[in-house]
Amino acid sequence: MSDKERNNSVGPVLRAGEVAEAVLEALREDNPDKDFVIEDQVSYIRIETEGECVIRRETMSRAMGRPFAMAELEINLTSFSGRIETTDDQMRFYLQRTL
Amino acid sequence: MALLDRHEWYDIARDTNWTPGYVSREELFPPELSDPYGIPVEEWETFDEPYKVSYREYVKIQREKDSSAYSVKAALSRSKFHDEAGEGWASVLKLHYGSVALTEYQACQFQARMVRFGPSPSMRNMATFGMLDELRHAQLQLFFPHELVHRDRQYDWAHEAAHTNNWAVVGGRHAFDDIMMCRDAITGTLMVSFAFETGLTNLQMIGLSTDAANVGDFTFANLITSIQSDEARHAQLGTPSIEIMVRNGRKKEAQQILDIAFWRMWRLFSITVGIPMDYYIPLEQRHLSFKEFMYEWVNRQYVRQVEDIGLERPWYWDEFLDDIENHHHCQQGGIWSWRPTVWWNPPGAVSPEERQWLEEKYPGWNASYGTYWDVITDNLLAGREEKTHPECLPIICNMCQIPISNRPGEPWKARVLQHEHEGRRYNFCTEPCRWIFTTDPDRYKDHESIVDRLYSGEIQPPTLDGVLAYMGIGVVSEGGHDGADYSWIEGFRAQAAE
Numbered sequence: 001m002s003d004k005e006r007n008n009s010v011g012p013v014l015r016a017g018e019v020a021e022a023v024l025e026a027l028r029e030d031n032p033d034k035d036f037v038i039e040d041q042v043s044y045i046r047i048e049t050e051g052e053c054v055i056r057r058e059t060m061s062r063a064m065g066r067p068f069a070m071a072e073l074e075i076n077l078t079s080f081s082g083r084i085e086t087t088d089d090q091m092r093f094y095l096q097r098t099l
Numbered sequence: 100m101a102l103l104d105r106h107e108w109y110d111i112a113r114d115t116n117w118t119p120g121y122v123s124r125e126e127l128f129p130p131e132l133s134d135p136y137g138i139p140v141e142e143w144e145t146f147d148e149p150y151k152v153s154y155r156e157y158v159k160i161q162r163e164k165d166s167s168a169y170s171v172k173a174a175l176s177r178s179k180f181h182d183e184a185g186e187g188w189a190s191v192l193k194l195h196y197g198s199v200a201l202t203e204y205q206a207c208q209f210q211a212r213m214v215r216f217g218p219s220p221s222m223r224n225m226a227t228f229g230m231l232d233e234l235r236h237a238q239l240q241l242f243f244p245h246e247l248v249h250r251d252r253q254y255d256w257a258h259e260a261a262h263t264n265n266w267a268v269v270g271g272r273h274a275f276d277d278i279m280m281c282r283d284a285i286t287g288t289l290m291v292s293f294a295f296e297t298g299l300t301n302l303q304m305i306g307l308s309t310d311a312a313n314v315g316d317f318t319f320a321n322l323i324t325s326i327q328s329d330e331a332r333h334a335q336l337g338t339p340s341i342e343i344m345v346r347n348g349r350k351k352e353a354q355q356i357l358d359i360a361f362w363r364m365w366r367l368f369s370i371t372v373g374i375p376m377d378y379y380i381p382l383e384q385r386h387l388s389f390k391e392f393m394y395e396w397v398n399r400q401y402v403r404q405v406e407d408i409g410l411e412r413p414w415y416w417d418e419f420l421d422d423i424e425n426h427h428h429c430q431q432g433g434i435w436s437w438r439p440t441v442w443w444n445p446p447g448a449v450s451p452e453e454r455q456w457l458e459e460k461y462p463g464w465n466a467s468y469g470t471y472w473d474v475i476t477d478n479l480l481a482g483r484e485e486k487t488h489p490e491c492l493p494i495i496c497n498m499c500q501i502p503i504s505n506r507p508g509e510p511w512k513a514r515v516l517q518h519e520h521e522g523r524r525y526n527f528c529t530e531p532c533r534w535i536f537t538t539d540p541d542r543y544k545d546h547e548s549i550v551d552r553l554y555s556g557e558i559q560p561p562t563l564d565g566v567l568a569y570m571g572i573g574v575v576s577e578g579g580h581d582g583a584d585y586s587w588i589e590g591f592r593a594q595a596a597e
Contacts, residue, residue, distance in 0.1 A: 004399050013305065015324050039395075042386055043312040043320045044305055046395075071156040075164055078305050078327040081400050083407060084335065086151050088104045095407050 009048040010082030010093040011036070012055070012073075019076040020045045022063035023055060029063075030056050048081055052094040105153050112153075116144060116220040133216040134285045138347045146219035146343060150335040157228050161235065164325050168239060171321045176246060180315060186444050186582030188314050189251065191375040193443035195303070196244040196257035198271055198371050203237035209279040209287055213336065216284045222336060229292075229333030236326050243322060252576035256442040263571030266440060266549045267370075270500035273546065274363045281542075285340060289353060290360035293337030296330045298361060298401040299368045304330065306392040307372060313384040338408060345409045357405065358413040359538065362531040365419065366426070366499040373427030374434065377457065378448040379582075388460040393423050415531045422529070424461055428468045429504035435581070436475075436489050437502075440570055444582035447475070451590040467508040479588045480595065495548040497525040498532035520544055 011027075014020035024047060027036060031053045039046040061068040070088060085092040119127050124140065134143070152160070181189070210233055213226035244257040260268050278290040304327035311320035344353040369389075376389040387395075402412050413419065435445050449457070449472045457464040478486040493502035494515055503526065505512040516527040520540050527533035536543050549570075552558050558569045572578040 004394075005402065007399060007403060009399070009403070015328075041309045043308040043324065069156070071152060071160055072163075074152070074160050074328055074332060075167075076328065077331055078324050079301050079331050079396075079400075081403065083338065083404070084149050086149065088106055095403070097407055099403075099406070 006099050008051050008095055008098055009037075010051060010095055011046070011048040011053055011080065012077055012091075012093065013044055013046045013079040013081070015076045015078060016040070016043055016045055017076065019064070019073070020047075022060060023047065023073070023076075025063040026055050026059040027053055029059050030054050044078060046081075051098065052092070054090050054092045056090045057088070105151070105156075109151060109153065113224045114220050115223070116140070128216055128218055130283070132212065132283050134218045135283050136285065136344065136347070136349050136352060138218070138343060138349070140218060142343055142347055143219035143222075146221045146339045148221050148225045148335055149338060150332045152228060152332065154228075157231075161231070161329075164328065165235065165239075168322050168325045172243060172318045175318050180318075181247065181250065184314060184316065185381065187379040187381055187446050187448065188316065189253075190379045190443040190445055190582050191307075191310075192244065192247070192316075192319065193251075193253050193256060194371060194375060194379075195307075196240055196254065197260040197442055198267070198367075199303075200237060200240040200244070200257045201261035202271065202275055203233050203240060205275055205279055206291070207233035207237060209233075209282075209291055210333070213284045213288060217288075218284070219339075222284070222288070222340070225333065225336055229329075229336065232329035232333055235329070239322060239326065243318070253442050253444075253579075255575055256571075259571065259575040260442065263575060264549070265442065265570040265572070266495075266500070268571075269549055271367060273498075273500045274367055277542075278360045278363055285344070286356055288336050288340050289344075289356040291337075292334050293341060294357045294360035295364050296334035297337055297404060298397055299364045300327065300330055301396040301400070302368060302389075302392055303372045306387075306396060307376065309386045310376060310380045310384065313386055314380065338404075341408050341410065350409065354410050355538065357410060358415070358531075359535050361413055362415065362419075362535065363499065365422070366501060366532070369422065369427040370430050370434075370501070374431045374445075377427065377460070378431050378453075379446060382448075382450075382453050382456055385456070389427060390423055390460060413531075415529075415534075418530060425506050428457075428461070428464065429506070430501065432468065432471050432507075433493065433502050433504055436487065437493075438580060439488075439578040440567065440572060441579045442571075442576060444579045446582035447472070447585070447587050448583065449476070450587035451594065453587065467506050471507045476588050476591050479585050480592055484585075492550050492553070494526055495550045496528035496532050497546070497548055497551075498527055498535055498543065500548055501528065503528040 012023060014023055024036070024038065027047060031049065034049040034053055037048045055073070057068060057070045070086065070091060073091060080093055082093045082095045085094065128134070207230055210226045210230035214223050214230055217223040217226055241258055244254045247254040278295065279287060282290060304323040308320040308324045341353050344350065373389040376385070376392065405412060434441060435447055438445055454465060454469060475487050495501070496503050503515055505514065516530065516533045518525045518527060518533055518536060521544065523544070525536060527536065547555060553561055553566065558566055567573055567578060
């Protein structure tokens with residue numbers, strides 16, 4: 001476990017369900033050069049990558065098959081690694097210092 | 100009608116920092132309630148909340164969250180789940196609701212203090228949503244257990260606990276009064292929004308949901324994760340506050356504030372979450388150990404966030420790592436032994452199979468904690484149940500208000516740390532608890548622990564029944580008994596017979 005304490009992991013923790021699946025799809029599409037590590041903890045899914053990632057509203061709408069407002073993500077976003085930045089068009093997870 | 104995008108109007112709508120004309124700014128925002136660190140108002144005006152929401156969005160989203168939580172409850176309320184879930188899971192729920200429900204109202208009052216006295220307009224705006232969030236949490240967590248009161252009076256502690264002097268409640272009250280009820284807006288937001296809500300609440304509200312889903316309590320799993328989705332947003336009050344303090348030469352103070360609050364909350368959470376995860380959840384439904392959840396949420400996620408805003412892990416980190424391996428095991432032994440004093444029915448939960456799981460997750464458990472339970476198991480097998488109840492009072496820590504204990508074995512590491520102040524001797528369980536006292540003795544010096552109250556004559560009559568009644572036992576409901584009716588000793592009986 002201790003090797004994971006020094007990390008640069010960022011990303012959402014979501015309630016398991018269709019929104020979590022759409023988020024994963026959107027993350028892969030919006031961050032093509034990133035690898036994502038997924039931890040399935042039954043009731044929640046932790047998705048992490050190195051340093052930075054974004055989820056864009058347009059991509060989420062496509063993944064959900066309906067118009068999606070970025071603020072809706074809050075219903076399923078129970079936590080996150082790193083820091084967050086929210087706008088109308090995207091949600092960004094990032095760190096300011098790299099270890 | 101076309102609506103403007105949020106970012107086109109958000110800053111103007113939020114920025115309500117008018118210049119007072121009839122009173123001074125000092126009178127409008129007294130430092131002792133607002134910002135005692137003397138940071139200029141222009142600095143606070145740079146506060147930019149990272150997780151934005153408009154009131155229109157807030158209402159829409161919260162309505163959806165509530166409608167989901169209540170409809171899952173309604174759909175499952177006719178299921179036979181609670182008839183079949185067993186006392187272990189019932190104890191998880193009783194402990195959770197009793198310790199959390201009315202604390203949410205306190206959190207609501209704390210958010211209201213930020214709404215009124217926060218030195219930054221963005222902070223006041225965001226805390227308004229936080230205040231409404233906490234109101235929702237209190238109401239949900241009073242309403243959900245209410246339907247269970249008719250089947251078991253112990254569920255009534257969801258509403259009653261905070262009105263009693265039960266020892267566990269006194270511990271929670273001391274800690275939350277300290278970090279939430281008696282702090283200015285800035286110190287409080289570092290303590291509550293950051294140390295508490297960014298760090299430890301994740302374990303109780305998300306980690307525990309995994310176990311709830313495995314047990315089949317989808318109502319509870321859905322409820323607590325819904326609550327934490329609010330916390331993830333309003334906890335973001337903490338980050339910009341810390342950054343402004345660090346930028347204005349208050350890094351040392353910010354670090355001390357986090358270190359105090361984190362330790363205080365950790366001591367409580369190792370009991371309210373650690374014991375349920377490693378003892379009350381039926382073995383076959385445990386997903387991860389408490390320690391594994393701690394490493395996921397705190398040692399990996401929270402500490403990384405602390406370091407990213409320019410602060411450090413607490414000075415007592417090594418002692419904290421040791422405490423992850425020990426404190427909740429000690430308190431499981433203590434709470435089980437003093438089971439008549441609590442409002443749930445703690446199972447011993449140390450059958451041969453459970454002990455094997457504990458040894459796997461906490462190597463060395465059998466050679467230490469196991470020896471404590473060996474004596475209890477032998478007494479129960481020999482029909483000497485009365486010998487499993489302690490005959491003397493514990494020594495209570497004058498900071499966390501929890502019985503002082505430590506890892507059993509050879510040598511048994513129990514010790515009391517003492518401190519003299521103005522002619523009174525105080526007992527502490529650990530260096531961080533003693534250190535917190537010394538950071539501000541005037542704040543803490545007059546409080547009396549439950550045992551102090553017994554010796555000082557406040558608790559009358561000073562008999563076992565008198566003490567129990569003082570703690571609400573036999574008043575709100577009956578106290579606890581072994582939640583598994585000692586069935587966990589049967590494996591040992593069979594082993595002995597072979």
